[in-house]
Amino acid sequence: MSNDFNSRFVSLMARKGRTSPRAPVWVGGWFVVGLITIGLLTVMMGPAGTYTQSGYRGLMMGEVDMADELADDMAAPKNQVPAASERFPDEGPLAGEVYVNVPVLAHLSADNFNRLMVAITEWVSPEEGCNYCHDPDDLTAERPYTKIVSRRMLEMVMYLNSQWGDHVAPSGVTCWTCHRGNPVPENIWFKNDDADGGSGALGNTFGQNAASWDAGLSALPNDVMEAYLLDDQNLRITPTNDLPMNGVTQIGTKQAEWTYGMMFHISKGLGVNCTYCHNSQSFRVWEMSPPARVTAWHGIQMTRAINVDFLDPLQPEYPANRLGPEGDAPKANCATCHQGAFKPMYGENVIDDYPSLAAPGE
Incomplete structure (x- = not known):
């Protein structure tokens, strides 16, 4: 304000019986509203977080992590890889x-074989001990069923480390990656016996609006695991043609909903948002996407191979209480290994201490 305006304003206040200027009542009201707003925003925003930018500025491509929550999760027992004993x-x-009847690990020295057996016990059955996979009266026997399953799982671990480096390298995988000290991994899935949601007054719901963990607690279809991690359906949203012509089937809403359901699962299982794998300028274009999208694509193919070639065929070996509602064997999804982290155990290398699990015969 100019000095002339200030003089006239003070003079006006004096004529009204005021010795000093006073802000209008509404100014104080807005001040209170401002304080309340700042308080609410502070509560809503919660603790301080960190932002990791993964793309060009202005595209909202980045990950927000709550510093204290991230620190707590990284320090959680499930993400602490047990210390490896020295190799012989x-x-x-x-x-x-x-030893008799060791077809998978017969090439190891006896000392390193025993070292690996001790590690597997800590990874899978720390409370049950060796008897979880062995008959204490006859260690050579093909019982209990867990011995047959664990042997196949060792073959699977070697297969993953040797054939799926595009997804698991350089950290690698061991039994700990999925089990984390539990005889049965915490994140497994079975075929959904009521995926279609039944038929009622509103018709068939096709498993929607059921808030399934398989679809990240969204209202999207809850049978996405079977569609993409067991069957070989392609994740697709954008149609490949303008109109159905010459018998070509148009990409429909149902397939888009399945795809989004699978994306929700990946987001929940890895603890990331969409832009961890996609460019927000164009979610569809691969050339604009971060490298993580390629890694995720290999992960989907790898998980399907795990289920088709290793886990689902083990169904005859399991007792009834280990099977799903439709009698199928337990299977893996993204959360089985990742357990809420963008990399299992936040990228901790687990294979260097156990090269015998890097490839068959190593």
Whole structure:
């Protein structure tokens, strides 16, 4: 304000019986509203977070992590890889020469074979001990069923480390990656016996509006695991043609809903948002996407191979109480390994201490 305006304003206030200027009542009201707004925003925003930018500025491509929550999760027992004991020299008699019925690990020295058995016990059955997979009266026997399953799981771990480096390298995987000290991994799935939602007054719901964990607690279809992690359906939203012509089927709403349901699962399982794998300028274009999208694509194919080639075929070996509502074997999804982290155990390397699990015969 100019000095002339200030003089006239003070003079006006004096004529009204005021010795000093006073702000209008509404100014004080807005001040109170402002304080309330700031308080609410502070409560809503919660603790301080960190923002990691993953794309160009202005595209909202980044991950927001609450610093205290991230620190707590990283320190959680499930994300602490058990310390590895020192490896023995690769010399001396082989496990196949000392023990009977060790077809998968017979090439290891007997000392390193025992070292790996101790580690597997800590990874999978720390409370049950060796008897979880072995008959204490006859260690060579093909019982209990867990011995047959665990042998196949060892073959699977070697297969993943040797054939799916595009997804698991360089950290690798071991039994700990999924089990985290539990005989049965916490995040498994079965075929959904009521995925269609039944038929009623409103018709068939096709498993929607059921708030399924399989679809990240969204209202999207809850049978996405079977569609993409067991069957070989392609995740697709954008139509490949303008109109159905010459018998070509148009990409429909149902398939888009399935795709979004699977994306919700990945987001929940990895603890990330959409822009961890996609460019917000164009979710569809691969050339504009972050490298993580390629890694995720390999992960989907890898998980399907795990279920089709290793887990689902084990159904005859399981007792009834280990099977799902439709009698199928337990299967893996993204959360089985990741358990809410963008990389299992936040990228902790688990394979270097156990090279015998890196590939068959290593």
